[in-house]
Every structure is written in structure tokens, then in C-alpha cells.
Amino acid sequence: MVNFNVRFPDDIHARVRAQAATDRRSINSEILHLIEVGLTTVSADAGPPGGNPATPAPLSGKPDSSPV
Template structure:
């Protein structure tokens, strides 16, 4: 198993923590579950089991408030 560190914004961490509690899972297990569900959705949209990374949705950044 790979050890991977990631930084979460406080509000996202709180949402994941609350969902993990509701699902009676650890935060780590909840994150793994959510990633698996998300990747399954991406693969289904791509039309093939592994999906083509080129077909994946682009990374969504925060909107730039200066261009509003």
C-alpha cells in the first residue's frame, strides 16, 4: 500500500469527516470509497473499463475573481 499525504481545505475535511461518521467508516476509508466511486463514474463516461485519460474531465480550478 502506498502512503500518500494530501492537504485538504478545512471545510472539505469537515464534510468528509461528517460523511465518514454517517457511513460509520474512518476518514481514510471514506476518502478511498469516494475516490473509487468517482473513478468508476469517470470510467463509465469514457466508455471503456480503464477509460482514456485524454477523455477525462479537465481539472476544475477555482474561478478567477479578477476576471468577473
């Protein structure tokens, strides 16, 4: 498992904390749940390439330096 530090604005932290209490989860478990739900929703909404206007354009700048 990867340890990943994230900074949350106070209002979002309060909302996540409240939702975690409602769902009887730890804040960490609630965040993981919300990310999983969000990623599942994004995957299910993805249509054909270029068909989703919410899909960000590729980043420009330095070319990919990964080996071919």
C-alpha cells in the first residue's frame, strides 16, 4: 500500500469527516470509497475516444521520454 499525503481545504475535510461518520467509516476509508466510486463513474461514463468533452486534452510540453 502506498502512503500518500494530501492537503484538504477545511470545508472539504469537514464534509468528508461528516460523511465518514454517517457511513460509519474512518476518514481514510471514506476517502478511498469516494475515490473508487468516482473512478468507477468516470470509467462507466467514458464513451468512444474523443466523445467525452470532459476528458482533458493531452498535456503539451516535453515529449514522452519513456522507452519505446
